[in-house]
Amino acid sequence: TEQIIDVRGDKVSFVQTRGSIPLFWRQTPNLRYKPPPELVPGRDHLIACSKHLDSQLIHYGRQVLVNLIDHRGAEDVLEKAFATTISSLANPNVRYESYDFHAECRKMRYDKLHNLIARLAHEQDEFGVFHLRRDGVLLSSQDGVFRTNCIDCLDRTNVVQSMLAKRSLEQALMRLGVLTSGQKIDPSSAFEWLFKGVWADNADLMSTQYSGTGALKTDFTRTGKRTKMGLLQDGVNSLTRYYKNNFNDGFRQDAIDLFLGNYTVQDGEGLSQPCPLVIAKGWKYGTFPVVLLFAFAMFFA
Numbered sequence: 001t002e003q004i005i006d007v008r009g010d011k012v013s014f015v016q017t018r019g020s021i022p023l024f025w026r027q028t029p030n031l032r033y034k035p036p037p038e039l040v041p042g043r044d045h046l047i048a049c050s051k052h053l054d055s056q057l058i059h060y061g062r063q064v065l066v067n068l069i070d071h072r073g074a075e076d077v078l079e080k081a082f083a084t085t086i087s088s089l090a091n092p093n094v095r096y097e098s099y100d101f102h103a104e105c106r107k108m109r110y111d112k113l114h115n116l117i118a119r120l121a122h123e124q125d126e127f128g129v130f131h132l133r134r135d136g137v138l139l140s141s142q143d144g145v146f147r148t149n150c151i152d153c154l155d156r157t158n159v160v161q162s163m164l165a166k167r168s169l170e171q172a173l174m175r176l177g178v179l180t181s182g183q184k185i186d187p188s189s190a191f192e193w194l195f196k197g198v199w200a201d202n203a204d205l206m207s208t209q210y211s212g213t214g215a216l217k218t219d220f221t222r223t224g225k226r227t228k229m230g231l232l233q234d235g236v237n238s239l240t241r242y243y244k245n246n247f248n249d250g251f252r253q254d255a256i257d258l259f260l261g262n263y264t265v266q267d268g269e270g271l272s273q274p275c276p277l278v279i280a281k282g283w284k285y286g287t288f289p290v291v292l293l294f295a296f297a298m299f300f301a
Contacts, residue, residue: 001202003165007176009134014168016146016161017060018153021067021082022052029246031288033238036074037151039081049085053094062144063094064123066116068101068156075151095123101156108226110159117163120146124164129172155216158203162221165199187224196222212244213237239296243289 005012024043027035039045056063067082069075079098086096097119104112127144146164150156166185173179185192200222203215215221216237219230257263269275 001161001165003168005169005172005176007173007178010176011130011132012172012176013130013142014165014172015060015130015142016148016164017056018148018157018161019052020153021069021078021149022049023078023081023085024048025078025081031246033242034074037078039077045081045085046088050089053089053091056145056147057091057093060145061093061142062123062127064120064144064146065094065096066120066146066148066160067096067098068148068150068160070102071098071100072103078151101150101160108231110220110226113160113163116160117167120164121167124167129168129175131172131175152210154203154207154210158199158206158215159217159220162196162199162203166195169195196224211241212248213240239292243292247289 001016001018003014003016023045024040025037026040027037029035053063065082065086067079069079071079083096083098086094097116099116104115123144124146128140128142130142131139133139146161148157148160170179170183170185173185174181174183179185185195200215200218203218203221207213207215214233214237216234217226217230219225219227219233254263258265266273
C-alpha cells in the first residue's frame with residue numbers, strides 16, 4: 001500500500017507491504033468458526049521463506065516483519081514456526097517483530113497499540129520516505145518497509161498499517177512546512193476525518209474482495225477508538241464471512257486451484273467423465289444455515 005501526499009507540487013510517498021506468513025500452511029474448512037491453521041508437513045519452510053524475503057529485499061530494501069497473530073491457542077503454531085524460521089535465516093536486513101494483537105488489545109484497549117508503534121518508530125525514521133521536489137529533484141528515497149501480517153492480512157493488519165501511515169503523514173507534513181516541528185494533526189479537523197476515512201475505505205475494499213464483507217475493527221480506524229456499535233458490526237461481518245467461507249466460496253477456491261495449476265482438467269470431463277465440481281450436497285448444507293439464522297433471530301428476539 002502506498003500513501004502519496006502532494007503539497008503544492010512536492011510529492012512524498014510512504015510504502016508498506018502485507019502478505020501471508022511465508023511458510024507452507026493451511027486452514028481446512030470444517031464448519032468450525034476458526035479452522036485451526038496447521039503447517040504442511042514435508043515441505044522446506046526455510047527455503048520458501050528465504051526465497052520470498054530475498055525477493056522483497058530486492059524490491060523494497062530492508063524488512064521489518066510485523067507479525068500480529070496470537071501467541072497462544074490455534075495460531076501459536078504459526079507464530080513459533082515463523083519466529084524460528086526468521087531466526088534460522090539470520091539475515092541482517094530482516095527483523096522480526098511479534099505482537100500478540102488480541103492479547104494486548106483485549107477489553108478494547110486499542111490505545112496499547114501505541115506501544116507497538118513506539119517500538120517501530122526508530123526504524124520508520126531510518127527507512128525514510130520518497131520525496132520528489134516540485135522541480136523534479138529527488139530529495140530522499142525510502143530504504144525499507146514494514147511487512148505486516150495477521151492470519152488473513154486484513155483486519156489486524158489494516159489497523160496497524162493505518163497507524164504507521166498516520167505517523168508518516170505527520171512527519172511528511174512537517175517536512176513540507178504544513179505542520180511545525182512536533183505539531184500533530186488536529187483530531188477534530190476535517191483533514192483528520194478524511195485521512196481516517198481513506199484508510200478505513202481501503203480496508204473495506206480489500207476485505208470485500210477477499211472475504212466478501214467489509215473489514216473488522218474499522219470503527220477504530222475511522223474514529224480512533226473501539227465502540228459497541230463497531231463490535232456489533234464486526235459480529236455481523238463475522239457471521240457473514242462464516243457463511244460465505246463454508247457454503248459459498250467453493251467455486252472461487254476451485255477457480256483459484258485451476259488458475260494456479262493445482263487441478264488439471266481431464267479430457268471429456270463433465271461429458272463422458274463426471275465433473276468433480278458437481279457434488280451431492282448433504283443434509284448439513286441446507287440445514288445448518290437455517291439453524292444458524294434461527295439462532296441469530298432468537299438472539300435479538
